Amino acid sequence: MTRILVVAETALRELVRRRTVLIILLLFPLAFYLSRRGDHLGQSIRFVCLGLGWALSTAALFAGSAARGIEPRLRLSGYGSLHLVLGRLLALWTVGVLLSAPYFLLILVDQHDVRYGAIALVMALTVLVAVPFGLLLSAVLPRELEGTLVLLTVVGLQMVMDPASTATRALPFWFSREIGTYAIDHTDGGYLTRGLVQGLSFAVALTLLVAVAAAVRLRQRRHLRFA
Amino acid sequence: MNHNAWLAALTGELRRHGVGPDLTGHVVAEAATHLAKSGESPLRVFGPPDAYARAVADSLGGPDVRPPRRHPGPVRLAARGITKRYRGRTVLDRVDLTVRAGEIAAVVGANGAGKSTFLRICAGLLSPDAGTVAVHGTLGYCPQDGGTAEFLNPDEHFVLIGAGRGLGRAAARRAGRAGAAALEWTPPPRTQARHLSGGTRQKLNLVLARLGEPDVLLLDEPYQGFDRGTYLDFWHEVWRWRDAGKAVVVVTHLLNQLDRVDTVLDLTASRERDA
Numbered sequence: 001m002t003r004i005l006v007v008a009e010t011a012l013r014e015l016v017r018r019r020t021v022l023i024i025l026l027l028f029p030l031a032f033y034l035s036r037r038g039d040h041l042g043q044s045i046r047f048v049c050l051g052l053g054w055a056l057s058t059a060a061l062f063a064g065s066a067a068r069g070i071e072p073r074l075r076l077s078g079y080g081s082l083h084l085v086l087g088r089l090l091a092l093w094t095v096g097v098l099l100s101a102p103y104f105l106l107i108l109v110d111q112h113d114v115r116y117g118a119i120a121l122v123m124a125l126t127v128l129v130a131v132p133f134g135l136l137l138s139a140v141l142p143r144e145l146e147g148t149l150v151l152l153t154v155v156g157l158q159m160v161m162d163p164a165s166t167a168t169r170a171l172p173f174w175f176s177r178e179i180g181t182y183a184i185d186h187t188d189g190g191y192l193t194r195g196l197v198q199g200l201s202f203a204v205a206l207t208l209l210v211a212v213a214a215a216v217r218l219r220q221r222r223h224l225r226f227a
Numbered sequence: 228m229n230h231n232a233w234l235a236a237l238t239g240e241l242r243r244h245g246v247g248p249d250l251t252g253h254v255v256a257e258a259a260t261h262l263a264k265s266g267e268s269p270l271r272v273f274g275p276p277d278a279y280a281r282a283v284a285d286s287l288g289g290p291d292v293r294p295p296r297r298h299p300g301p302v303r304l305a306a307r308g309i310t311k312r313y314r315g316r317t318v319l320d321r322v323d324l325t326v327r328a329g330e331i332a333a334v335v336g337a338n339g340a341g342k343s344t345f346l347r348i349c350a351g352l353l354s355p356d357a358g359t360v361a362v363h364g365t366l367g368y369c370p371q372d373g374g375t376a377e378f379l380n381p382d383e384h385f386v387l388i389g390a391g392r393g394l395g396r397a398a399a400r401r402a403g404r405a406g407a408a409a410l411e412w413t414p415p416p417r418t419q420a421r422h423l424s425g426g427t428r429q430k431l432n433l434v435l436a437r438l439g440e441p442d443v444l445l446l447d448e449p450y451q452g453f454d455r456g457t458y459l460d461f462w463h464e465v466w467r468w469r470d471a472g473k474a475v476v477v478v479t480h481l482l483n484q485l486d487r488v489d490t491v492l493d494l495t496a497s498r499e500r501d502a
Contacts, residue, residue: 006390014378017419069373072352073435076368077391224351227363 003079007087008094011063015095021059025095028055029103041111042184048103049122049176053130054155056096060134061147063092068142071218081214089131089207096127118183118192122176125199132206133172139213172206175199230262233269233276239411240280243459254283299489300328302363303443303474304349309358311344318344319355324492326474328442331465331487334478336494342478343371345494346447349476364442364474371447371478374432377421381407381414381431385438392439399438406434409467410460426452433461437468444468447478462487 016022032051036044071084100123107119137147154171161168163177178195181187234255241251258279262269273279304326311319318341326332334342347353349360350368368374375384382400389399407414412430420428433449446465450458466487468475477488 003390006387010376010379010383010387013383014376017378066377070376072350073368073370073374074388074391076350076352076366077388077439078393079391221351221354223348223355223358224360224362226366227361 003083004087004090007074007079007084008090011067011088011091012094014066015059015063015091021062025055025059025099026102029099033103033106037110042114042180045107045111045114045119045184046177046180048107049119049126049180050155050158050173052096052100052103052123053126053133053173053176054151056092056099056127056130057134057137057151057155058148059095060092060131061138061151062134062144063088064135064138065142065144065147068138071214075218081218082211084218085135085211085214088135089210092131092135093127096131100124100127115183115186118179121192121196122179122183125175125179125196125203126173128203129172129175129199129206132203132210135210136206136213139210139217169198172202175202230259230269233273234259234262236276237273237280239456239460240276241283242463243456244280244284246280246284299330300472302326302361303328304363304476305361306345306349307359307361309345309348309355309360311341311348311353311355319348319494321358322492322494324349324476324490326443326476326490328472328474329469330489331469331475331477332490332492333488334476334492334494335480338480340494342480342494343447345492346445346476346478350445362443365439367436367439367441367444369432369436369444369446369449371449371451374435375420375428378419380417380419381423381434382416384420384431384435388435388438394439402438403434406437407431409464410434410457412457424452426454426457429453430457440473442473444473444475446475448480449477 029048029051033044033048036047067084067088074084075081104116104120104123107114108116134147134151137150138144141147141150155173158168158171158173158177161171163174163181168174168177175195175198178191178198182189182191182195237258238251238255241254242248246254258269258273262272265272302325304324306322306324309319309322309324310317318339322341322345324332324334324345334345336342344353346368348355348358349362350366351360352368376387379387381403385399385403386396389396389402392399394402404414407430410430410433412427414431420431423431429449429452433446436444436446436449450461453461465475465477469489
């Protein structure tokens, strides 16, 4: 547990010291929110959640890429790959909660006649999904530019595709549209259930995939034997 | 330069010139007595510390070249038949290396001979096409570059690596600072690694490899960017680690220290054999 906490602490320190990145991270979802604030209040909630997901995935992608250089050394120093993955997830999930909180407060103040609990759920799921999604991209695409382009494609598709089509369910943030509709348009509980199932499934699957990718990349090679 | 600073610099320079600790203490004590009595400037009396230390070392007949340890301990690292090919080109061909406790092995060879590849295979960071590596004990690895986190300061590095080795925060900081002091470096408390010079970052890299006192040390040209004094300090540290029973493997292309190591693995020979 100590090792996980030390990794989480150092990952947080590294992120906090990138002040410009932090400011952009904080303002990025606001731009999404304001873009639809004038014409469609409900849509601005959906957009801010998508903006949060995009910002967090990008932060996770870059944090994961930056850690690639030191992780083999940490592995040799006695860390297991799970220590490294869980520590980094913990740090980024914490950042996600801190990033989401002011936007939830903004919605509380600015929006009325919506289901606030459901909006909180969308934000929580967004944090849970976005972080392992970004880390997974950094694990399978070693160059940041490639990861960024994939991220751009996924979020772009998420914004332009019809949420009612079956194909959009394969996108990681589909749940935000579904639960968002439940929260804003007061639809039946089916939207909530479908969104919750999809969001939780993606959160679990992506987290497992990140752990597997790290275990493979940082595995002890078969030719090396410790006596 | 005041007396104390000059004497401290002289102590370091004498060590770098291979003067043993007893004689260093004696020379420094004599110089301190003389300066205290005369009240004169040390630069005026003795000149720069480096020049005075060189003169003392020369008067002793050159640096203290220690013979290799006569009774090395048990095998700590055994690499057997290591073969590695990149895109059909054989980089390493059936390379063997055995290093015992209390031994230094130098891995030499021309650029592209596979020195770093061999070390990465020994560290388990890269898989060979054939061959095995057996390590008896714990492993420390100092990469040629990288291996540090841009936005962390040295103390945070010590805590991070130390936690992996099972050291608490205070113990990790103490061990890191002691390792840095041996390289005549005082880590600045708040300077992040990205703001350190190339040579200083390599010192940090080296100190991190040593944290937790691993039994086997794999050092991949760790002296990149070191000034002459630090380079000499580095080799003194390597000899000290050997004397403490560690097995050390150093990748180097600087051949002037090879007479002071126990084993030389020339990878150029491996390539030539393949050709």
